[in-house]
Amino acid sequence: MSADFYYAIEVILNGLMAGVMYSLVALGFVLIFKASGIFNYAQGVMALFAALTLVGFQNGEIPFSHLINAVFGTDIHHFGWHMPAFFAILCSLAVMILFAFLVEKYILKHLVNQEPIILFMATIGLAYFMEGFGDLMWGADIKKLDVGIPQGGNIWLEENTAFLGGDDFYGFYIDNLDIWATIFAAILVISLVIFSQYTKTGRALRAVADDHQAALSVGISLRSIWVIVWAIAGFVALVAGIMWGSKSGVQFSLSLIALKALPVLMLGGFTSIPGAIIGGLIIGVGEKLFEFLIGAPFLGGATENWFAYMLALLFLVFRPQGLFGEKIIERV
Amino acid sequence: MLYREAGDFKTSYAKDQQTFPIAFDRWGYFITIAFAFLVVPFLINDYWVNAVVLPFLIYSIAAIGLNILTGYCGQVSLGTGGFMAVGAFSAYKLMTAFPELSMIIVILLSGGVTAFVGILFGLPSLRIKGFYLAVATLAAQFFLVWMFNKFPWFYNYSASGQISAPERSVFGFAVTGANVTPAVSYLFCLCFVFVLAWAARNLTRGANGRKWMAIRDMDIAAEIIGVDPLKTKLTAFGVSSFYIGIAGALLFAIYLGAAEVGEAFDISKSFLVLFMIIIGGLGSIFGSFAGAAFMVLMPVLLKNIMVGYLGWPTDLASHFQFVIVGGLIVIFLILEPHGFAQLWRLAKEKLRLWPFPH
Numbered sequence: 001m002s003a004d005f006y007y008a009i010e011v012i013l014n015g016l017m018a019g020v021m022y023s024l025v026a027l028g029f030v031l032i033f034k035a036s037g038i039f040n041y042a043q044g045v046m047a048l049f050a051a052l053t054l055v056g057f058q059n060g061e062i063p064f065s066h067l068i069n070a071v072f073g074t075d076i077h078h079f080g081w082h083m084p085a086f087f088a089i090l091c092s093l094a095v096m097i098l099f100a101f102l103v104e105k106y107i108l109k110h111l112v113n114q115e116p117i118i119l120f121m122a123t124i125g126l127a128y129f130m131e132g133f134g135d136l137m138w139g140a141d142i143k144k145l146d147v148g149i150p151q152g153g154n155i156w157l158e159e160n161t162a163f164l165g166g167d168d169f170y171g172f173y174i175d176n177l178d179i180w181a182t183i184f185a186a187i188l189v190i191s192l193v194i195f196s197q198y199t200k201t202g203r204a205l206r207a208v209a210d211d212h213q214a215a216l217s218v219g220i221s222l223r224s225i226w227v228i229v230w231a232i233a234g235f236v237a238l239v240a241g242i243m244w245g246s247k248s249g250v251q252f253s254l255s256l257i258a259l260k261a262l263p264v265l266m267l268g269g270f271t272s273i274p275g276a277i278i279g280g281l282i283i284g285v286g287e288k289l290f291e292f293l294i295g296a297p298f299l300g301g302a303t304e305n306w307f308a309y310m311l312a313l314l315f316l317v318f319r320p321q322g323l324f325g326e327k328i329i330e331r332v
Numbered sequence: 333m334l335y336r337e338a339g340d341f342k343t344s345y346a347k348d349q350q351t352f353p354i355a356f357d358r359w360g361y362f363i364t365i366a367f368a369f370l371v372v373p374f375l376i377n378d379y380w381v382n383a384v385v386l387p388f389l390i391y392s393i394a395a396i397g398l399n400i401l402t403g404y405c406g407q408v409s410l411g412t413g414g415f416m417a418v419g420a421f422s423a424y425k426l427m428t429a430f431p432e433l434s435m436i437i438v439i440l441l442s443g444g445v446t447a448f449v450g451i452l453f454g455l456p457s458l459r460i461k462g463f464y465l466a467v468a469t470l471a472a473q474f475f476l477v478w479m480f481n482k483f484p485w486f487y488n489y490s491a492s493g494q495i496s497a498p499e500r501s502v503f504g505f506a507v508t509g510a511n512v513t514p515a516v517s518y519l520f521c522l523c524f525v526f527v528l529a530w531a532a533r534n535l536t537r538g539a540n541g542r543k544w545m546a547i548r549d550m551d552i553a554a555e556i557i558g559v560d561p562l563k564t565k566l567t568a569f570g571v572s573s574f575y576i577g578i579a580g581a582l583l584f585a586i587y588l589g590a591a592e593v594g595e596a597f598d599i600s601k602s603f604l605v606l607f608m609i610i611i612g613g614l615g616s617i618f619g620s621f622a623g624a625a626f627m628v629l630m631p632v633l634l635k636n637i638m639v640g641y642l643g644w645p646t647d648l649a650s651h652f653q654f655v656i657v658g659g660l661i662v663i664f665l666i667l668e669p670h671g672f673a674q675l676w677r678l679a680k681e682k683l684r685l686w687p688f689p690h
Contacts, residue, residue, distance in 0.1 A: 039463050066648060067648065070644045070645060070648055071644075107662055107666070110666040111665065111666060114665075114669060116462065116463070117408060117462075118665055118669050120408075120463065120466075121606070121610050121661065121665060122661070122662050122665045122666075124603065124606075124607075124661070125657075125658045125659070125660075125661030125662040125665065126658060126662060127658065128654050128655075128657050128658030128661065129654070129655055129657075129658025129659050129662065130658070131654050131658070132651045132652060132653065132654025132655035132656075132657075132658060133654075133655050135651040135654070136648070136651045136652065136655065140647060140651065259470065259599070262467045262470060263467065263471075265467070266464055266467050266468070270463070299482070302478060302481075302482065303478070305474050305477075305478050306471060306474035306475040306478050309467075309468070309470055309471030309474055309475065310471050310475060312467070312468070312471070313456055313460075313468045313471045316456065316459065316460050316464055316468060317456050317459050317460070320459050320460055320461070320464065
């Protein structure tokens with residue numbers, strides 16, 4: 001076998017890993033969309049906000065210190081302690097749950113029965129709000145996030161696959177972080193499935209997703225369900241934020257991963273959790289392979305920016321509900 | 333009396349359908365137009381033109397364009413930035429390839445090119461609806477920006493990848509380049525705004541507009557009563573992109589002078605214009621103006637207050653701006669999902685009855 005062939009395989013493997021990262025974000029979208037029919041544009045910003053909060057807690061930064069300094073002329077920055085990663089994660093989770101409460105209380109409650117597009121725009125507004133708020137709270141500079149996940153290439157895998165190719169092939173290069181992300185994503189999906197299948201709350205969630213009015217009529221509180229769903233989405237955002245933040249630093253561009261997750265959703269269907277995973281994998285592999293085979297040699301590279309959207313667009317023309325979405329039935 | 337019509341004595345269809353049935357409104361409109369054309373050019377200076385008036389005029393055109401597509405035809409688009417880039421780059425190519433061509437024709441032609449591209453990206457709208465379409469238009473946004481970045485032909489192989497407008501004049505007055513006077517660039521944009529807004533108002537209340545609204549309200553029912561969905565959606569995409577292309581061309585040639593595609597026409601432009609029509613009011617020409625004015629004026633105002641008056645650092649002010657814009661959008665959607673236009677409508681109804689509420 002030639003080395004090119006193995007490089008192609010390496011590209012596919014890395015694409016799969018990238019796809020898992022997309023799926024992590026897409027998962028949060030699907031959860032909220034299923035339970036409340038809201039297309040939550042703020043999911044990416046939630047990931048950014050969660051990661052910022054986590055870094056803030058870890059380093060013992062004082063929230064709003066920049067603002068306080070500017071208004072009162074003081075010069076405070078740190079509490080002066082470092083929190084262990086585990087506690088910091090728990091604290092950030094608490095913040096995300098509080099956030100879910102506030103969103104329900106101050107936004108969603110007032111927008112019941114509005115058209116989906118109005119709700120979508122409200123989440124865009126929310127995304128802007130949180131973007132500014134997160135920066136105000138923790139400052140806008142790029143931060144390093146380290147919760148103890150190993151990074152860099154996996155040497156074991158590299159050494160043990162080097163024999164496959166010829167002399168110019170040194171084994172598959174896969175980032176440790178990606179491997180951990182895959183493991184976390186798998187745990188996350190399995191626990192979400194168990195939660196929604198075998199617990200009382202999970203059953204209530206599925207009931208609401210199925211039919212709002214029927215769920216209301218058997219006594220399920222829609223509002224508490226929404227809080228729970230947003231809290232879970234916040235948790236998923238935290239996991240995604242940790243993974244992406246460890247990979248590329250916590251900064252504004254983290255919120256743009258939401259845009260990357262959109263074609264994943266279109267491909268997999270807005271209402272399907274397995275769809276989010278498989279869609280993510282297809283997009284991840286597709287864009288890496290396209291860049292490797294066609295983009296870089298013929299089109300001048302950087303095709304990753306738009307390939308996912310074009311793929312999703314073409315795909316939708318033939319199957320408008322996505323791979324696993326519910327069939328769209330329209331009645332007049 | 334002040335804001336009243338005396339009974340309902342309309343005897344012709346023309347009278348029944350007129351845009352300003354109340355004399356007070358009509359005169360208000362004429363006075364505004366006269367003021368904008370005859371008085372403002374003598375008053376404005378460089379600061380006002382560049383900080384407030386030009387962006388307001390240009391974004392109003394873009395907002396009207398997006399409003400035709402989203403507000404009247406119900407097709408949500410997040411590709412506005414990309415389409416504005418098409419307008420800007422076609423204007424640049426036309427200006428450099430045909431130096432003799434009048435600027436008015438250049439701008440109109442760039443609108444035409446954008447309309448064509450818009451129709452191309454509108455084709456999937458027949459199969460894809462709602463959110464799916466919104467996401468599909470993102471494909472246009474990212475693909476177009478990538479394309480203008482990647483192929484040097486579009487920016488005439490300039491080393492920086494920037495496009496900059498060469499000096500051109502209309503009727504002997506420079507409208508682009510370094511020798512522009514504020515009044516000329518203001519009047520040039522104002523003419524486009526006036527004609528395009530007038531055309532949009534008349535388009536949307538004619539047969540085409542009714543078809544768009546039928547598709548928006550319920551596409552299957554519209555199809556059953558004989559509205560061709562493909563043709564209707566594509567005309568909406570075409571007309572909307574024409575407006576957005578003109579806005580992009582004006583933004584580049586008149587306002588910015590030089591532009592870099594990834595910076596001037598990125599996704600935040602798409603959201604900015606979308607916010608304008610949400611806050612202004614979906615499906616309203618007046619709303620497009622109100623929304624554009626609001627989104628242009630508010631950052632200037634906030635910056636003046638926070639940086640100039642309170643003396644805060646600029647980055648803090650820009651973060652606050654995000655918080656305030658986001659918060660306002662949410663508050664607006666909760667209190668009045670139909671935007672400024674609806675508030676205006678309600679105010680007019682109240683005025684009509686005042687001081688007798690029944």
